[in-house]
Amino acid sequence: MPGPGTHYQVLGIPETARPEQIKLAYRRAAKTAHPDAGGSPAAMERVNEAYRVLSDPSLRRAYDRSLNAPAPHPEPPVANPAHPQPGRPAPAQPQAHQDYAYHHRLRLAQARSWSWRWLKNSLGLALMLGIIVRFFAAQTADPVTKLLLNLSGFIPVYGAMLGVIFLINPEIRLTLHDLPHQRGRRLKRDLILVAGLAGASIPLAILWLVFFRI
Numbered sequence: 001m002p003g004p005g006t007h008y009q010v011l012g013i014p015e016t017a018r019p020e021q022i023k024l025a026y027r028r029a030a031k032t033a034h035p036d037a038g039g040s041p042a043a044m045e046r047v048n049e050a051y052r053v054l055s056d057p058s059l060r061r062a063y064d065r066s067l068n069a070p071a072p073h074p075e076p077p078v079a080n081p082a083h084p085q086p087g088r089p090a091p092a093q094p095q096a097h098q099d100y101a102y103h104h105r106l107r108l109a110q111a112r113s114w115s116w117r118w119l120k121n122s123l124g125l126a127l128m129l130g131i132i133v134r135f136f137a138a139q140t141a142d143p144v145t146k147l148l149l150n151l152s153g154f155i156p157v158y159g160a161m162l163g164v165i166f167l168i169n170p171e172i173r174l175t176l177h178d179l180p181h182q183r184g185r186r187l188k189r190d191l192i193l194v195a196g197l198a199g200a201s202i203p204l205a206i207l208w209l210v211f212f213r214i
Contacts, residue, residue: 006067007050015064019055026051108170111177119163126156147209154208158201165197 008015011025026047033039033047053059133153137146166173172193179190 007054007063010046010050011054015067017054022051022054026055107174107177111170111173112167114177115163115166115173118166119160122156122159122163126153126160129153129156150209151205154201154205157208158204161204162197 008017011017011022011029013021013025017025029047029050030044031037033043035041035044053063130153133149137149140146140149166176175190175193179187179194
């Protein structure tokens with residue numbers, strides 16, 4: 001059974017809890033851990049981290065392996081553990097930390113690669129549409145058609161701007177990369193971020209149209 005302080009203990013559920021039980025336990029724990037309900041930011045962070053790991057099947061499997069791993073054999077004490085002797089291997093980290101660290105590095109690498117592809121494709125599309133849009137916009141006198149043409153040229157430009165933001169801010173790109181796998185309250189929070197990024201395009205689109213005098 002998990003010991004005190006494990007993610008299961010934080011949410012107050014057994015190791016055999018089903019996904020719906022994890023979700024209900026998270027909501028229950030969040031009501032008491034939230035700072036507005038008398039909790040603390042540290043307590044809420046533990047609850048969020050427990051739900052993030054246990055609600056993700058791959059992270060949960062890695063975490064469960066760490067809980068059920070046999071305890072390492074005790075080693076004789078050394079004079080100064082902070083400075084290991086030359087030739088003596090450093091103590092191995094628990095399997096859970098290794099699995100979790102590997103999974104986290106994998107997510108970061110995938111999110112960074114996804115951001116680069118997004119930026120590259122947006123720049124290519126912006127260049128291609130920029131030439132086509134300006135050509136056809138110069139050939140038409142209809143203001144509505146010209147407006148739609150220039151708006152279609154703005155979309156990939158804004159996409160390229162988002163690509164730069166994703167590369168600069170690792171938290172945003174990781175959030176969007178994990179969006180298809182989120183659920184519950186975390187999904188709602190991430191969707192608010194997506195809505196904010198989409199809403200920011202409105203004033204920028206207006207400035208774009210003003211710049212081209214449409």
